[in-house]
Each structure stands twice: as structure tokens, then as C-alpha cells.
């Protein structure tokens with residue numbers, strides 16, 4: 120049984136995130152890390168292995184520039200067995216359509232019974248790549264799970280859906296995505312950090328994938344960013360320190376001045 | 381005029397507000413044709429009132445039995461038949477995925493979480509926790525766009541709202557993810573979080589007691605929200621979480637109580653029109669966003685506010 124955990128390297132959300140001149144996310148000016156939401160994907164993959172009687176191999180897969188190797192490294196430290204890094208100049212500026220196309224080719228080349236994704240990348244925050252990948256592979260997708268369980272050739276997730284709490288079942292091979300409600304991701308142990316150094320990481324280019332490159336890269340993108348503007352700094356508001364009800368009075372006055380009551 | 385396919389969400393027999401907003405936005409691009417998954421009879425009148433010339437009813441049991449796939453089949457067939465100028469969907473877990481899969485099938489550009497749509501299907505998005513505004517345009521295929529709630533005020537524009545049955549054929553491969561159990565969420569009796577004009581929310585500073593937060597919300601007719609710290613502590617259900625991994629809200633007024641203001645929380649509320657912050661720590665970062673900040677204990681401030689609000693409202 121082989122699990123591919125899909126991990127993305129993203130600019131740190133707690134730092135300043137910017138756009139480059141070409142309208143793409145600035146990945147060079149910012150400190151990057153494994154998207155926190157993809158740690159949950161690695162964690163759930165590890166738990167599936169721990170709860171399984173079969174041999175389970177976990178491979179962390181990323182599409183991204185040189186720095187994205189750090190995302191793989193973190194996944195290996197957490198306990199994944201191997202990594203695959205798809206890295207090619209031509210990928211820069213790819214949109215979700217292209218990313219899903221590259222990932223689909225990589226999944227096909229690597230082979231997998233189950234692909235585990237995060238719920239969304241913390242930079243693009245689209246939350247669509249797992250479904251788009253599944254569409255390309257012709258596989259079912261059980262997404263936004265807060266609980267994942269595997270039984271034989273079937274995977275079941277529980278999700279907090281739009282209007283209902285749902286249980287969703289799909290037969291393997293399948294794509295699942297997991298939320299930050301799925302249980303805290305473990306920290307790498309000292310042993311894990313040392314072991315990670317010896318784990319194999321394959322680097323593949325688009326050529327290696329043999330993928331048709333139409334639509335890949337900034338030129339091929341089906342969407343075009345025409346403008347990016349930073350939010351103007353917020354005007355400093357009024358700050359009241361509550362003493363003998365002055366805080367409540369100020370709040371009530373604010374509500375009536377602004378016609379909320 | 382060209383057609384614009386607008387997927388509308390029906391909840392408890394009513395068209396959701398974000399769906400009505402979308403009909404308003406759609407008119408900037410072309411003539412809205414509303415797509416209803418399920419029974420359309422009860423909602424056709426409303427849809428017509430807000431500008432839907434046609435109401436395309438796709439009613440098939442597979443739509444509820446399987447995640448996403450059947451809806452994608454319906455929309456693919458509709459796009460082929462109608463050659464619309466765009467396909468618009470209100471955001472949501474399922475709609476985003478419907479949009480993603482549809483974009484793959486059509487090899488069309490996809491834009492998610494737009495906060496505005498202009499003529500020619502140009503979009504505006506608010507990204508990086510609301511710190512940047514991005515304008516974008518689909519350059520290939522039929523634009524597929526999802527929008528956040530509270531984009532525009534829905535405007536009435538009476539149209540026929542004529543119901544047409546869509547005959548759907550759903551492929552076996554679209555029935556891969558089976559919904560084996562489904563339990564409707566309990567209504568809170570308060571306004572829906574993403575649609576509410578006022579949101580009163582509580583964080584770790586509530587210490588687990590949401591009573592003062594709920595009481596103020598009820599006095600104001602507001603929705604209740606929670607930070608992830610409050611949700612993770614089991615104090616409030618996840619469905620009410622505001623932030624990056626919860627709901628995005630953009631109300632007229634957001635009142636945050638005992639919430640420090642982490643970037644992931646801001647991501648869900650930064651675009652609120654007015655922001656009030658109650659926190660006993662004057663250094664709490666959320667004060668940076670406050671139009672009014674009250675440094676104080678929420679357990680004394682909120683009940684006093686609630687009492688005065690009730691007195692004023694009589």
C-alpha cells in the first residue's frame with residue numbers, strides 16, 4: 120500500500136507576504152515553510168500506517184522551486200519514507216489548473232493507492248487542487264475530512280459539510296484531503312531528524328514526467344493577474360480603557376452613533 | 381445577450397443571500413440563468429424577482445447521494461448546450477470543488493473567493509489575510525468564478541424565472557464519493573454567520589463562558605462567531621469558527637471579545653466594515669484593526685453593554 124502525501128512550501132503567513140512584479144506570489148523575498156495545513160496530511164498518513172496491518176509506504180510529493188525541498192525534508196523528519204520533488208523553471212507562475220496537471224502526472228508516474236492532501240494551501244487558500252487532481256486522475260475525492268479511516272480497499276472520512284455533518288466513502292485509489300480539525304501534527308523527534316537525512320528524495324523535471332506542457336507556467340495560465348494593491352493602513356481607532364463602566368458606555372455610544380441600535 | 385450560469389444554493393427552502401448577490405453580479409456580464417440542484421418550484425419566483433430569466437432545474441437523487449461529481453456532470457452539459465459567458469457559484473466546500481472540477485473539464489480559468497465581479501467577468505479578490513487586493517481575469521475558456529458572501533446588496537430586477545427541466549445523465553465515474561451518512565446541522569436561531577450584518581465573537585478570553593457573547597449577539601440580532609482557540613477547547617462548535625480554516629465574514633460590524641488577533645483569525649474578518657475589540661490586554665494585536673477598542677474584561681463589559689442595548693431598544 121502506497122500513500123502519497125501532497126505538501127506545499129509556502130511563504131510564512133506570520134511574516135510579510137508580497138507579490139513579485141509578474142503578479143505571482145513572491146517566494147524568494149519571504150521565509151518559507153511546509154504549509155501548516157499540509158502537516159495534517161502527513162500526520163494522517165502516518166496514523167493510517169500506524170493503524171494498518173499491511174506494509175504502508177509514505178512518500179511526500181511537492182511541486183515547487185528549490186526551497187520547496189524544505190517541505191519534503193520536514194515531512195521526512197515527521198516520518199515519511201521518501202520524497203519526490205517536481206522542480207522545473209517552466210513551472211513558475213502556474214495556476215491551479217496547471218498544478219493539478221503536474222501533480223496528476225507525478226501521481227501516475229509514482230503510483231499510489233491513496234493521495235492525502237491538506238485542505239488548502241495557506242498562500243493561495245483555494246482548497247481546490249485535491250478535487251482538480253482527482254478529476255484528472257478519474258479518481259473519487261473525499262475531501263475536508265476531520266476523521267479518516269481506511270478499511271481494505273475503501274476510505275471513509277467524516278466532514279463538517281456546508282449544511283450537514285457528512286460521512287463519505289470512496290474506493291481506492293482515491294484522493295482525500297484533511298482539515299486542521301483532524302488532530303495535531305507531531306513534531307519531528309531527534310531520531311526522526313537524523314533518520315530523514317538518509318531517506319531518498321527524487322527530483323523530477325517536467326521532462327521526467329513526460330507531461331504535455333500546454334497550460335503550464337505563467338504564459339500558459341488560464342487566469343491573469345492585472346493588478347495587486349496592498350491594503351491601505353487602517354486609521355488608528357479610539358481606544359478606551361474600561362473604568363467603572365466607561366468601556367461599556369463607549370461601546371454603546373459607538374453602536375448608536377453608527378446606527379447599529 | 382449571452383447567458384450566465386449562476387448556481388444558486390437553497391437552504392431550508394430559501395435562496396441564500398449570497399446566491400441573490402450573485403444574480404446581481406451576473407447581470408454585469410449577461411443574462412442570468414439560475415441553476416437549481418433539486419426542486420425549483422418553491423424558489424423560482426424569488427429567482428425571477430432577482431433577475432433570473434430562466435431557472436434550470438436539475439433534479440436527480442444522485443446529486444445528494446454523491447459528493448460534487450453529479451453537479452459537475454450537470455454543469456458540463458449545460459455549458460456545452462448554452463455556451464455561457466461565465467459560470468458563477470457562491471463559495472462553499474462543495475461549490476469550490478464543483479468549480480475546480482468543472483474548470484478541469486472545460487480547460488477554463490478558475491477564480492475562487494472573488495469579492496467583486498465587474499463587466500467582462502473581471503474579478504477582485506482579497507488575499508493574504510485581507511492584506512492585498514488582487515484584480516484578475518480569466519484568459520482561457522469559460523470563466524468559472526466562486527464568490528465570497530457580502531459582495532453586493534442584492535437588487536431586484538424582475539425577470540421571467542421560467543423553470544426548465546434539465547435532463548441529466550450522470551456518469552458512473554462521477555459517483556465515486558458516496559455520502560453514506562448525513563446529519564443536518566441544528567439551526568442556531570440566529571442569522572447565518574457569513575450573511576449576518578453584525579457578528580459578535582468570542583475567543584480564549586471567554587474562558588469557556590460564551591453566555592455574555594451570546595447575550596450581546598441576541599440583543600443586537602447578530603450571529604455568534606468563535607476563534608479557533610475557543611473551538612479547539614470544545615467551547616463552541618467548529619461551524620462557527622471565523623478565520624482561515626473557518627468561515628470568512630465581512631459584516632457591517634464585527635465585535636471581537638477575548639481574541640488576540642492572530643493572522644489566521646484576521647484572515648476571516650479583516651474586511652469587516654467596522655471592528656470593535658474588547659480585550660483586557662492593551663497590547664493585543666487585534667487593537668490595530670479596531671475602530672473602537674475597549675481595554676477591559678469582557679465578563680464585565682459585555683453584560684453592561686447588553687443591558688444598555690436592551691434598554692435603548694425598549
Ligand SMILES: Cc1cc2nc3c(=O)[nH]c(=O)nc-3n(C[C@H](O)[C@H](O)[C@H](O)COP(=O)(O)OP(=O)(O)OC[C@H]3O[C@@H](n4cnc5c(N)ncnc54)[C@H](O)[C@@H]3O)c2cc1C
Nearest residue numbers: 583584585607608609623624625638639640644660661678
Ligand atoms: C494553519 C492555521 C490555521 C488557523 N486557522 C484559524 C482560524 O480559522 N481561526 C482562528 O481564530 N484561528 C486560527 N488559527 C489559530 C490562530 O493562530 C490563533 O492561535 C487563534 O486565533 C487564537 O485564538 P484566541 O485569540 O481566542 O486566543 P489567544 O491568542 O490565546 O488570545 C486570547 C485573548 O483573550 C484576552 N483575554 C483573556 N481573558 C480576557 C477577559 N476576561 N476579557 C477580555 N479579554 C481577555 C487575552 O488578552 C488574549 O489577547 C490557525 C492557526 C494555524 C496555524
Ligand SMILES: Nc1ncnc2c1ncn2[C@@H]1O[C@H](COP(=O)(O)O)[C@@H](O)[C@H]1O
Nearest residue numbers: 125126182236237239240245246247248
Ligand atoms: N505545489 C504543490 N505541491 C504539492 N501539493 C500541493 C501543491 N499545491 C497544492 N497542493 C496540495 O493541494 C492542497 C490544496 O491546495 P490549494 O487548492 O492550492 O489550496 C494542499 O494542501 C496540498 O496538499
